[in-house]
Amino acid sequence: MKSLLSILVLLISYLGFGQQIKYDEWKSEAKNNIRLLPKYGNVKKTEAQIVADNKLIADYVAQTGTRHKGSELLIKLGFDYLYKGDIKTAMYRFNQAWLLDPKNENVFWGFGAVYFTFKDFKNALTQYEEGLVLNSHSSNLITDKASVYMSKYQITNTLNDLNTAIDLFKKSLIIDSKNQNTLFKLSASYYLKKDCGNALKYYNQCLKLGGKPITTEYTNALNQLCKK
Template sequence: MKYTITCILLLITTLIFGQQITYSNWKKEAKTEIRLLPKYGNAVKTKEQKTSDQELIKAYLEKAGTNRKASDLLVKQGFDYLYKQDLKTAMYRFNQAWLLDSTNADVFWGFGAIYFSFEDFESAMQQYDEGLKLNANSSNILTDKATVYMTRFMENHGDKDFNLAINNFKKSYSIDPKNQNTLFKMSVCYFVKKDCENAWKYYNECKKLGGKPITKEYTEALTQGCKK
């Protein structure tokens, strides 16, 4: 059972992986590098920085057509770099996305993902909450916020964190029932609580949609722990 719980914790925190930079070094560099802080740390920029920003905005508007489309493109690039473990470039892209459209909630999804990957869950939650103020119906942000609660539950076994996780997963599911990340993690949540019926329910729904997030290890754990 110990192996299973450890395995599940790794599954539910899929954004935590080996980094190219430690968090302590990240915070040290961020003292002089505003691009490593959300919204550039709200710093007053130099004339040269402002000129560079305008050139970036112009280039991406020519490429994407509108501020929101350009911002969405940069968010996607940010996550591409995040999954490649290049967190610095990912943060640069998320900040550029914010520069193009500060009302884009997905930018804060990206900021939160950076902090989540460093296991700074408090800072991640702050970014998710800021994003939800812009779009309370963001399935992606709700799912990642639920993941923070689930991670806390795996560490302290507090029912409050589990209930908050489930409530956020359910809200995300009601908004987008085809979000495979949500379905997979809901299955994991219920499996941890030994609710086999719901664990299989959301596992099968995810599988029908392609089952992209499902790992071989989880399928084996679910099959052994929740035999039909």
């Protein structure tokens, strides 16, 4: 069961991405590079940096029409880089997205994802919580918050962590019942509890919507567990 759990964690989170920098290196570099810190570390910027920021804002507003749309574009770019394992560039884009729209909760979805990639669950949760203050009904934030608890379960083997994840996934589904990512992870959570009924229920719901996050490895593991 432990090896299967390890496989599942790789399937359900950012933790399996190839990283181009180790966390110790990241933290060391962040001492002199504010772009690696959420919201640029809230450091007072130089006049030259402010001029550069204003130019960036103007460029993206001209390109997209509004600061919010520019922020959303940068968040998408950030996740694209994160999926490629380029965590530094991802953080640069998320910070630029915050610069354009500090009230965009999805910025904190990105910040949290960076820390989640490094398995820094404490800081990941801090970022997700800050985003949820801005929008308590963000399915993406709630699902990734749940994913943190699901990943913590691999380390703690504490059922409370897994139950917290399930509760959060269900809360997210109430907001967005067609979120395939949430459905898949909820199925995986019940798989870990060896609850075939619910694992298959959410697996099939995800499958009907396209089954994009479902992998062959998970399908085989679920069929093995739930075979009659």
